Amino acid sequence: MTTETAERTLKTTHLPVADPDAPPQQPRPGLGKPTSEESFALLGTWLGALAMAWLVTQQLLPLDGWAWLVTTWLALGLIFTVVTTSISGRRVDVSDRLAAAIITSGALVVGGALLSTIGFVIFRGWEPLLHLNFFTDDMSGVGPRDPFDRGGIAHAIVGSGIQLGIAIAVTLPLGIATAVFMTEVGGRFAGIVRTIVEAMTALPSIVAGLFIYTVLIVAVGFPRSGFAAAMALSVMMLPIIARAADVVLRVVPSGLREASLALGASRWRTVWHVVLPTARPGLATAVILGVARGVGETSPVLLTSGVASFMVTDPTDGVMNSLPLYIFKGARSPELMDIERAFAAATVLLILVLALFVLARLVARQRTTAPRPSLLSRLRRLAQHQENR
Amino acid sequence: VTTLPVSPALADPPEVAPRKLARTATGGDRVFELTATSIGALVLLITGGIGAFLAWQSIPTLERYGWAFFTESAWQPEADVLGIGAVLVGTISVAAVAMVIAFPLALLTALFISEYAPASIKSTLVSLVDLMAAVPSIIYGMWGYFLVMPHAAAFAVWLQQNFGWLPIFQVGADPDAAVWDQSRYIGSAFCAGIAVAMMVLPMSCAVMRQVFSQTPQGEKEAALALGSTRWGMVRTVVIPFGRGGIIGGTMLGLGRALGETIAVLLIISPDFVIKPRVLEVGTNTVSALIAGRFGDASAAQLSALLTAGFVLFVITLIVNTLAAIIVNRSRSGAGTDA
Numbered sequence: 049m050t051t052e053t054a055e056r057t058l059k060t061t062h063l064p065v066a067d068p069d070a071p072p073q074q075p076r077p078g079l080g081k082p083t084s085e086e087s088f089a090l091l092g093t094w095l096g097a098l099a100m101a102w103l104v105t106q107q108l109l110p111l112d113g114w115a116w117l118v119t120t121w122l123a124l125g126l127i128f129t130v131v132t133t134s135i136s137g138r139r140v141d142v143s144d145r146l147a148a149a150i151i152t153s154g155a156l157v158v159g160g161a162l163l164s165t166i167g168f169v170i171f172r173g174w175e176p177l178l179h180l181n182f183f184t185d186d187m188s189g190v191g192p193r194d195p196f197d198r199g200g201i202a203h204a205i206v207g208s209g210i211q212l213g214i215a216i217a218v219t220l221p222l223g224i225a226t227a228v229f230m231t232e233v234g235g236r237f238a239g240i241v242r243t244i245v246e247a248m249t250a251l252p253s254i255v256a257g258l259f260i261y262t263v264l265i266v267a268v269g270f271p272r273s274g275f276a277a278a279m280a281l282s283v284m285m286l287p288i289i290a291r292a293a294d295v296v297l298r299v300v301p302s303g304l305r306e307a308s309l310a311l312g313a314s315r316w317r318t319v320w321h322v323v324l325p326t327a328r329p330g331l332a333t334a335v336i337l338g339v340a341r342g343v344g345e346t347s348p349v350l351l352t353s354g355v356a357s358f359m360v361t362d363p364t365d366g367v368m369n370s371l372p373l374y375i376f377k378g379a380r381s382p383e384l385m386d387i388e389r390a391f392a393a394a395t396v397l398l399i400l401v402l403a404l405f406v407l408a409r410l411v412a413r414q415r416t417t418a419p420r421p422s423l424l425s426r427l428r429r430l431a432q433h434q435e436n437r
Numbered sequence: 438v439t440t441l442p443v444s445p446a447l448a449d450p451p452e453v454a455p456r457k458l459a460r461t462a463t464g465g466d467r468v469f470e471l472t473a474t475s476i477g478a479l480v481l482l483i484t485g486g487i488g489a490f491l492a493w494q495s496i497p498t499l500e501r502y503g504w505a506f507f508t509e510s511a512w513q514p515e516a517d518v519l520g521i522g523a524v525l526v527g528t529i530s531v532a533a534v535a536m537v538i539a540f541p542l543a544l545l546t547a548l549f550i551s552e553y554a555p556a557s558i559k560s561t562l563v564s565l566v567d568l569m570a571a572v573p574s575i576i577y578g579m580w581g582y583f584l585v586m587p588h589a590a591a592f593a594v595w596l597q598q599n600f601g602w603l604p605i606f607q608v609g610a611d612p613d614a615a616v617w618d619q620s621r622y623i624g625s626a627f628c629a630g631i632a633v634a635m636m637v638l639p640m641s642c643a644v645m646r647q648v649f650s651q652t653p654q655g656e657k658e659a660a661l662a663l664g665s666t667r668w669g670m671v672r673t674v675v676i677p678f679g680r681g682g683i684i685g686g687t688m689l690g691l692g693r694a695l696g697e698t699i700a701v702l703l704i705i706s707p708d709f710v711i712k713p714r715v716l717e718v719g720t721n722t723v724s725a726l727i728a729g730r731f732g733d734a735s736a737a738q739l740s741a742l743l744t745a746g747f748v749l750f751v752i753t754l755i756v757n758t759l760a761a762i763i764v765n766r767s768r769s770g771a772g773t774d775a
Contacts, residue, residue, distance in 0.1 A: 144666035154545025229477035252696025344573020
């Protein structure tokens with residue numbers, strides 16, 4: 049650029065003048081990857097808050113224990129965030145950083161609570177789990193102070209299995225058939241059924257148990273048994289499974305149904321060969337999650353099955369134990385050994401629920417299309433085809 | 438101009454009638470339709486029958502005790518004094534404590550998962566929340582009873598010392614005693630509420646997160662392009678869009694909190710007094726009342742328990758229905774172009 053053109057520019061336009069007092073132009077923090085300065089501020093804030101919290105709770109104030117330390121750390125961390133951000137940023141930046149800190153720490157609190165739940169149950173109940181007889185024996189003749197190499201929860205596991213098995217055998221066909229009726233047949237009556245089923249999902253599980261207790265045990269005179277417990281579980285699970293299956297069936301694309309009907313299939317064949325196979329992973333997930341809910345539900349079982357300390361395999365033959373009931377009775381017992389056994393059983397229940405949950409995820413992710421044939425088999429088929437020609 | 442040859446046969450076209458469409462099913466479809474309808478009717482009979490049975494069983498109790506059934510606090514079958522006033526207040530206070538704890542945590546967690554978490558761990562976090570919802574309530578009850586209750590009692594003392602002038606934080610014990618009396622602070626609605634909060638939190642969080650994730654991407658990007666911070670974007674786009682989900686999810690959680698039995702039964706010390714003091718020992722809920730009193734109940738008492746269960750069911754039903762309406766209405770606003 050020559051001086052001549054520069055002079056001409058000066059005459060026609062105003063060049064921006066640098067203002068020494070203006071704040072430096074910075075990109076907004078909080079978007080994109082944090083700069084090294086931001087990372088350092090974050091680290092420094094929370095380390096400083098931890099040190100301060102230790103000083104305040106453990107040295108200055110009479111607030112001993114880790115619970116106070118963590119609470120104070122959280123509160124101080126938020127205050128320190130405000131202070132460090134306001135050194136370099138404006139009000140907008142302060143509120144942004146503070147909101148991020150609050151939201152992240154809220155999520156961490158929830159994660160910590162979940163971890164502490166699982167960790168605490170395993171921590172209190174690992175000892176009985178080391179003995180194999182815990183899984184193969186029942187508690188008949190075992191006193192509350194007997195060592196862990198005597199007695200086990202086989203009767204509770206078997207009881208839970210039988211009760212759930214009956215409940216699934218009742219609710220699965222009924223629930224899915226109801227969902228098919230609500231989505232595929234339709235009409236005004238289906239609308240009524242849907243309304244009632246949705247309303248009954250609000251039924252508290254204890255009321256379902258009380259209903260079966262009143263009708264089956266008090267009025268009919270049926271003994272407290274695994275069958276009664278299974279009925280209570282069915283009453284509780286039926287609306288849940290029917291509703292979940294209804295939601296799954298409703299999202300099957302209607303283009304598939306119409307294509308099947310246009311090809312001349314009857315409605316029954318459409319349901320059996322198109323709608324249900326399409327919805328199979330979703331249905332399986334709905335059922336498994338319903339079962340996971342049922343296996344841990346204590347209150348209906350508490351009212352209807354009674355407690356047995358021995359193995360019962362006949363669901364109509366008197367009292368029968370189940371895992372949640374065993375845990376509940378153990379947790380209420382004054383004996384420390386009983387409580388520890390209850391925690392061990394709770395660990396088993398937790399693992400069972402986790403397994404069901406993982407199974408539900410795997411089924412939901414399953415691909416229904418067949419895998420592509422390998423290159424070799426395709427070549428072989430091609431060669432065969434050439435030969436035939 | 439070209440002309441098409443017209444066949445003489447078409448000059449006089451035959452009568453055209455629309456093809457007949459059969460509306461009523463025939464053959465196999467008829468069987469299918471009848472079977473499905475009858476199963477639907479059966480399920481309607483079973484599920485609706487329970488509701489009708491509960492309502493029918495409530496009539497004698499309500500006729501006998503009248504409105505006093507809702508206001509009387511004592512449950513003394515031997516004196517023929519039955520009422521659910523105290524347990525209703527207890528149910529509501531446990532649920533209220535649970536919601537006070539669960540609502541902010543569920544909202545923060547949902548916001549974290551949908552807006553702040555790195556994309557690579559998002560689906561894992563969603564699964565974790567679902568897993569948290571699947572953990573049986575008895576396990577949260579044990580967690581609350583054995584691990585949290587001593588800390589909750591200590592926190593209750595602190596609350597009483599500093600906020601004791603509020604009626605709900607009052608406790609009938611001296612907070613400044615040299616050794617504070619732990620037995621006055623355990624087994625309270627506050628302790629039970631913490632365990633119940635863990636149960637309803639994942640449920641509310643899942644609903645909120647789902648609604649947040651439906652926020653139109655275009656509007657979020659527009660807010661960022663206008664120079665807003667991430668929090669500004671969340672405050673002006675995500676939260677207003679998800680308001681229905683926030684309210685609906687909270688109410689769904691409330692419906693679950695009202696009916697929760699086993700964790701409450703494990704933690705509380707049963708007491709039949711109408712008390713708003715949530716930190717003090719002793720409270721009761723409708724479901725804990727049923728679980729505790731069904732065994733030695735006579736026919737009349739059983740009918741009274743069924744009435745209490747029916748009242749609980751109606752309250753839960755109203756809360757759930759309102760929640761469903763609110764959540765569905767919020768979805769109808771999702772038509773904005775993304």
